[in-house]
Amino acid sequence: MAQPADLLTGMPAGTAPPAAPPRPVWLYVRRWLALNSEALRAVLIGAVALGLFLLAWHLLTTYRVVFFVRFTNVPSPAAVYESLTRAMHDSKFMMHVLLSCRRILIGFSLAALVAVPLGLLMGRFKLIHETLFPITEILRPIPAIAWVPMAIMLWPTNEQSIVFITFLGSFFPILVNTLHGMSLVDPVLVRASQCLGAREVSIFREVYFPASLPHIFTGLTVGMGVAWVSLIAAEMISGQYGIGYFTWEAYSLVQYSDIALGMICIGVLGLGSSTLIRGLGRLVMPWNRT
Amino acid sequence: MSDIKQTRGHVEVRDFGLSYPTLDGPMPAVTNASIHINPGEFVSIVGPSGCGKSTLLNAVAGFLKPTVGSVTVDGEAVDGPSAERGMVFQQYSLFPWKTVKGNVEFGMKMKHLDKASRDRAARTLLGITGLTAFENKYPDSLSGGMKQRVGIVRALATGPKVLLCDEPFGALDAQTRVIMQQILTNMWQRLKISVLFVTHDIDEAIFLSDRVYCMTARPGAIKAEIAIPLERPRQQSMMMSSEFLALRRGLMSLIREESLKAMGGEISDLALEGLSIDMHGQSFADVV
Ligand SMILES: Nc1ncnc2c1ncn2[C@@H]1O[C@H](COP(=O)(O)OP(=O)(O)OP(=O)(O)O)[C@@H](O)[C@H]1O
Ligand SMILES: [Mg+2]
Numbered sequence: 070m071a072q073p074a075d076l077l078t079g080m081p082a083g084t085a086p087p088a089a090p091p092r093p094v095w096l097y098v099r100r101w102l103a104l105n106s107e108a109l110r111a112v113l114i115g116a117v118a119l120g121l122f123l124l125a126w127h128l129l130t131t132y133r134v135v136f137f138v139r140f141t142n143v144p145s146p147a148a149v150y151e152s153l154t155r156a157m158h159d160s161k162f163m164m165h166v167l168l169s170c171r172r173i174l175i176g177f178s179l180a181a182l183v184a185v186p187l188g189l190l191m192g193r194f195k196l197i198h199e200t201l202f203p204i205t206e207i208l209r210p211i212p213a214i215a216w217v218p219m220a221i222m223l224w225p226t227n228e229q230s231i232v233f234i235t236f237l238g239s240f241f242p243i244l245v246n247t248l249h250g251m252s253l254v255d256p257v258l259v260r261a262s263q264c265l266g267a268r269e270v271s272i273f274r275e276v277y278f279p280a281s282l283p284h285i286f287t288g289l290t291v292g293m294g295v296a297w298v299s300l301i302a303a304e305m306i307s308g309q310y311g312i313g314y315f316t317w318e319a320y321s322l323v324q325y326s327d328i329a330l331g332m333i334c335i336g337v338l339g340l341g342s343s344t345l346i347r348g349l350g351r352l353v354m355p356w357n358r359t
Numbered sequence: 360m361s362d363i364k365q366t367r368g369h370v371e372v373r374d375f376g377l378s379y380p381t382l383d384g385p386m387p388a389v390t391n392a393s394i395h396i397n398p399g400e401f402v403s404i405v406g407p408s409g410c411g412k413s414t415l416l417n418a419v420a421g422f423l424k425p426t427v428g429s430v431t432v433d434g435e436a437v438d439g440p441s442a443e444r445g446m447v448f449q450q451y452s453l454f455p456w457k458t459v460k461g462n463v464e465f466g467m468k469m470k471h472l473d474k475a476s477r478d479r480a481a482r483t484l485l486g487i488t489g490l491t492a493f494e495n496k497y498p499d500s501l502s503g504g505m506k507q508r509v510g511i512v513r514a515l516a517t518g519p520k521v522l523l524c525d526e527p528f529g530a531l532d533a534q535t536r537v538i539m540q541q542i543l544t545n546m547w548q549r550l551k552i553s554v555l556f557v558t559h560d561i562d563e564a565i566f567l568s569d570r571v572y573c574m575t576a577r578p579g580a581i582k583a584e585i586a587i588p589l590e591r592p593r594q595q596s597m598m599m600s601s602e603f604l605a606l607r608r609g610l611m612s613l614i615r616e617e618s619l620k621a622m623g624g625e626i627s628d629l630a631l632e633g634l635s636i637d638m639h640g641q642s643f644a645d646v647v
Binding site: 257356358 | 420422439440444445446448452456457465470497499517523
């Protein structure tokens with residue numbers, strides 16, 4: 070009599086080690102659903118709300134509602150979608166997007182590379198903190214956009230001043246959060262490391278740095294948000310390229326659907342970059358389950 | 360190797376005093392304390408709350424400098440913390456960003472031991488304490504008893520001369536505490552190191568120690584030194600023996616006196632003795 074073949078190995082069932090009794094798939098599906106019901110609920114509600122938002126937008130624009138605000142000139146979702154399909158084949162639009170991304174990448178990376186080490190050093194060494202803290206506190210409340218004229222004077226090219234604005238926007242959130250993280254490091258953990266033979270450099274690397282990492286990542290997330298805000302503003306004021314410039318140009322050229330396209334594009338890019346940072350944070354801090 | 364170990368870990372605290380600077384001038388926390396730990400000895404310090412037990416222990420660890428007197432280990436003055444003196448903390452104080460094994464390997468990493476021997480030592484120690492299944496877990500997912508086992512193993516992994524414990528089992532429930540005491544005794548006997556153990560649990564001090572120092576209320580001084588001649592290995596059942604109970608009574612009365620002093624001395628002993636309130640479901644205000 071032929072033995073039924075094992076599903077996984079393809080070998081006759083008799084030769085395989087005794088397998089666990091087969092569990093019906095639906096049981097796993099049900100458990101998975103039960104374990105993830107909260108997340109599923111959120112996704113479902115979010116999707117429905119998004120749909121309603123699109124529907125409202127569609128109705129408001131097709132009927133050109135005027136009720137305090139005027140929807141007469143606001144493009145409809147369909148018009149924006151049309152703009153999008155056109156833009157996807159337009160190398161100029163892609164260049165705007167890529168240039169903005171490049172500015173973010175450079176400005177934000179520089180800010181992180183300067184602000185994180187600086188925050189760690191300020192948190193660890195009193196003298197550095199006492200020296201630099203008053204300066205950073207005065208510069209911090211100045212919005213990056215207010216730096217535009219100064220940036221234009223400081224930097225020889227437009228490109229550099231826009232990157233500089235982006236850098237400034239993300240610099241202070243990252244610095245402040247790193248400092249905050251450093252101030253919350255549990256001194257008992259530092260003592261524990263000293264009792265295990267850790268010296269200055271090791272304490273810094275093995276205790277202060279990982280202990281502040283959750284706050285550093287909060288700073289990076291906030292900093293990324295502010296970087297986009299600053300970049301778009303700078304591009305609108307002094308740019309020649311970039312998604313912020315694209316949006317402003319669309320207004321000047323009376324291409325209303327491109328305005329909405331630019332805005333949505335900025336939103337998606339901002340969301341994408343903060344998701345990237347959050348994912349990176351989860352990768353770097355597997356112990357941190359928040 | 361074990362011969363060398365037995366001659367290590369001689370702690371000598373002589374005429375020790377430590378004051379904390381405050382607005383009202385230096386506030387003495389510990390005065391005139393002299394204690395010693397012979398190599399391989401298990402010594403406890405008991406005393407009322409705030410009498411300076413942690414202060415004394417932290418001075419031995421090297422975190423605090425004595426205002427007067429001296430702290431030496433094997434004849435060398437203590438100057439700052441070092442891996443020679445391992446420490447176990449009440450709050451566990453594991454590195455949350457390291458796995459159980461990562462925590463245990465930390466001290467060996469600081470000693471620049473190679474990965475293979477670190478790995479071997481960590482696994483052995485975790486095996487002895489029954490933590491093998493948890494070696495890749497993060498501390499957050501462990502129970503208090505497990506965390507403290509990791510804390511002890513981590514401190515022992517560097518091969519310290521002395522193990523310092525500041526109420527390490529204070530946050531654990533009674534059953535877990537008993538198991539932890541046995542694990543600690545077991546490790547101590549295997550490794551033959553000196554232990555200085557701070558606790559306010561008298562039973563714990565007697566059960567674990569070769570000698571117990573009893574401190575006075577603040578500013579703490581050494582009030583008495585009691586040898587615990589109970590044989591080893593010690594069993595849970597010994598806690599019912601008349602010998603144990605006699606030691607317990609003795610230490611109790613010493614501590615009680617100081618605890619009352621530490622609370623301000625206003626509560627008279629007599630008043631407490633007659634105090635036996637049967638509430639019968641009423642609130643305290645009704646009874647009084
Ligand atoms: N940094 C400090 N500055 C001022 N006073 C302090 C400081 N640290 C401790 N003290 C005081 O010194 C005394 C001894 O403190 P210590 O922590 O050594 O006591 P303890 O015996 O360990 O108490 P507990 O049983 O509560 O742990 C306490 O009265 C405490 O208030
Ligand atoms: Mg204490």
